[in-house]
Amino acid sequence: MNPTIKDVAKKANVSIATVSRILNKQPGYSVKTKERVLEAIKELGYQPNAVARGLINKRTQTIGVLFPDVSSMFSSDLLKGIEDIAHERGHSVIVCHTTLSGQRTMKYLQLLNEKRVDGIIFTSEAMTEEYYNVLKEMNIPVVLLATQSYRYPLPYVKVDDKHAAYSAVSYLIQKGHHNIGMISGDINDQLAGLPRIEGYKQALLDRGIPFDEKKVVVSRGFRYEDGIAQLPKLLKQAKDLTAVFAASDEIAVGALSAAYELGIRVPEDLSIIGYDNLKIAEMAIPPLTTLAQPLYEMGKAGTEMLLDMLETGQAVESRVMPHSIVERRTVKPLS
The missing domain is CATH 1.10.260.40 (lambda repressor-like DNA-binding domains)
Incomplete structure (x- = not known):
């Protein structure tokens, strides 16, 4: 017994x-x-x-985390930060894979409610009225991670996507590039798609470089396959580009592969800069210069905020995390 x-x-x-x-x-x-x-x-x-x-x-010592794509390197870096802090502070983590499906997200929110999780980290997806109403009824702490909501009063942890994209394009301009194209994510994505396009445009305009819509191609997502498909399209409609800003590292690595197939040398013939600083950026050939989001630190910060809210019952302030350029070998300075 x-x-x-x-x-x-x-x-x-x-x-x-x-x-x-x-x-x-x-x-x-x-x-x-x-x-x-x-x-x-x-x-x-x-x-x-x-x-x-x-x-x-009245505690289960568990928190729920909702990811649109648990298989991505982006999500894995966030999750490592989440789990390290959660376990350090005596909590377990339940991970839910929503696949950006509203129905699936609602199903997982119901499951987390039934499991009586102490709090929820909601990542990389827009907060809808339907989601918010369910979370409000659950009456537990919620933190948004790598996303934010202007409409609903939920604390968040993220990088300023427009400013970060602005920094990436400014870096290319400082290296002597003026004929710069962009492979974007979904333009209807208000969290990462549109803000990164706006940052690209603003960096050009602030330096007197006219914006040309032919120099931007829009992908359905931020995946490797999008980079492979979109680089040839971009080079076909925008001649003589010297550099490309890719809206994610996966897009950028896909573009590297497409350039290789086209016989285009990187960075000798074309410079490419990515966005995220995932592990794949170091593994690429040549290693990818990129705009770094501190994903691991973001995961830690979001979890600390959630557990602080749980322990104190007090609201916490949102955090905008710093970004930086990581120089490797895919950007060539022009004289």
């Missing part, structure tokens, strides 16, 4: 309430009492029951 919390309390000569406070890291006991209880737990081989603890303190 498995030992119970009552057995631990009896062996340590303390109350059940004291054992419960020690297990849940609550105050109200001495160091010696804690040592005596932990020793009793060890000797008895007691395994705390998470469900039972949850009934007592």
